[in-house]
Amino acid sequence: MPGDLKDGRIVIVGASLAGLRAAEALREEGFKGSLTVVGDEPHPPYDRPPLSKQVLLGQATAETTGLPMRRDPDAEWRLGVRATGVDPLVKQVLLDDGESLPYDRLLITTGTRARPWPNQDEGALDGVFTLRTREDGAGLAERLAAGPERVLVIGGGFTGSEIASACRELGLAVTVAERGPAPLVGALGGTLAKLAAAMQRNHGVDLRTGVTVTALHGNGSFTGADLSDGSRVDADVCVVALGAIRNVEWLADSGLASGPRGIACDAGCRAFDMYGIVTDDVFAAGDVSRFPHPLFGYQMLSLEHWGNAVEQAAVAAHNMVSPGPLRRPHLAIPTFWSTQFGLNIKSVGVPTYSDHVVIAQGSLEARRLAMVYGYQGRVTAAVTVDMAKSLDYYRHLIETAAPFPPPPGAADRAIAADIPLPSDVPDPSVLSHGPTVALTGYLPDRRLTAVQPMR
Amino acid sequence: MQIVVDLTRCQGYAQCVFHAPEVFELHGEEGLLYATAVPDDQVERVREAVAACPVQAILLGKEVSGGAR
DSSP: TTTTTTEEEEEEEOOSHHHHHHHHHHHHOOOOOOOEEEESSSOOOSGGGGTHHHHHHHOGGGOOOOOOOOOOOOOOEETTOEEEEEHHHHEEETTTSEEEEEEEEEEEEEOEEEEOOOSSHHHHTEEEEEEEHHHHHHHHHHHHHTTSSSSEEOSSSHHHHHHHHHHHHHHEEEEEESSSSSTTHHOOOHHHHHHHHHHHTTTOOOESOOOOOEEEESSEEEEEEEEESSSEEEEEEEEEEOOOOOOOOOTTTTTTTEEEEEEBBBSSEEEEEEEEEEEEEEEEOGGGGGEEGGGGGTTTEEEOOOHHHHHHHHHHHHHHHHHHOOOOOOOOOEEEEETTTTTEEEEEEESOOSSEEEEEEEEEETTEEEEEEEEEEEEEEEEEEEGGGGGGHHHHHHHTTTTTSOOOOOOOOOOHHHHEOOOOOGGGGGGSOOOOOOSSSSOOOOOOOOOOOOO | EEEEOOOTTTTOOOOHHHHHHTTTTEEEEEEEEEEEEEGEEEEHHHHHHHHHHHHHHHEEEEOOOOOOO
């Protein structure tokens, strides 16, 4: 019957983690109508985090990273088909095979893709990789297994750092070129990034900071690169790890509020149209979305986090089949992790939404610590290194807007916690890669919009 | 069978490493790596690991079967 939210036609565009979890959740929530999932990759949903870790280390193959189902979503899977547009008036998704899919409600989970090397000819050299898809992972793993002389990683964000870690574990020589002052600086700020730099150098990474790569060389195959400081790196494999681009181009004529920073939506995952009016039949979740979060000044948050894709998909699915008063907001505290150089780095909150930090537990020297981030006198984030069990405690401080520096009991060293250091969060526009958390609005005292200048 | 570990939840208790050491492995003190596809002869051990995980972070299940139509 019309108006029955548990029935009708739902189309999900995007067949990765968020798309799969939303499809499962729709059935769990009692949706009994027709469900179609469209994905431009030919594969059923697979997990990406292992691609920069286990797969490069040879502990798993890229082909075996398929995501397990929690339940069969009983969906029609349209894989290997690209969506090319949305007509919101007649409520149809257009596909590149010429077909169109009618919908009553649409969920967009098209995520991001790797930012390619800006010079197309140089990027096409044999031996130059990005790392986002299963094919990327398989291709790079094969090249690393063949034992290259040296690997050049461009960009010291999480992906670049994890690749460098894998290279060292495989015994390969690796150079990391990072435009900022240290690896991970865009996500963690300058203070903790100093530890990241030390960690890389201690593991034998040839880390070059404050430099950009100006040209890739090769005659068919990659042989080396020029750096902005005038030096040259000879290498036979190059990984371009310059962050991600949100897959929104196909929505250009849709009338939705989509742009390079993602699709703007409300806290209930409903997409805004280009006038800022909320739609009631188009939803967005995962990396491609941006949404307001009250704990971080209602700024729009764009997150490239595995956990966010899972949680936001569940909220979107719930709201797609629930009437207004029963809908719920996606206001989870952002969380992410990275495993590199034998360290487990975990974050809760938004470290870039900060002005100061304190080391509340452990120390840089011990390579084991909990760093707490504050903004204007309250706790806004925490990052742990090999101290994951502390994270829930700091999550609680963030949720309750606890005062910063953190109260007694939050630190094992009272003196250290009394001396906040600048968190030293850089302007994202000077980084070589997109930070994995972007505040896409403004801070009162600093502009933190993620401008991506053309290189 | 496939597994995925919600590493947002994982706190490095390493119960899974104890129950199924051929599938789960620590990278350093508390970083977890795991075989994404579980060999048939390891499924029972992984089931034990799933049950033993203090934060219930391991999901064991079938892969999505739906291919292109």
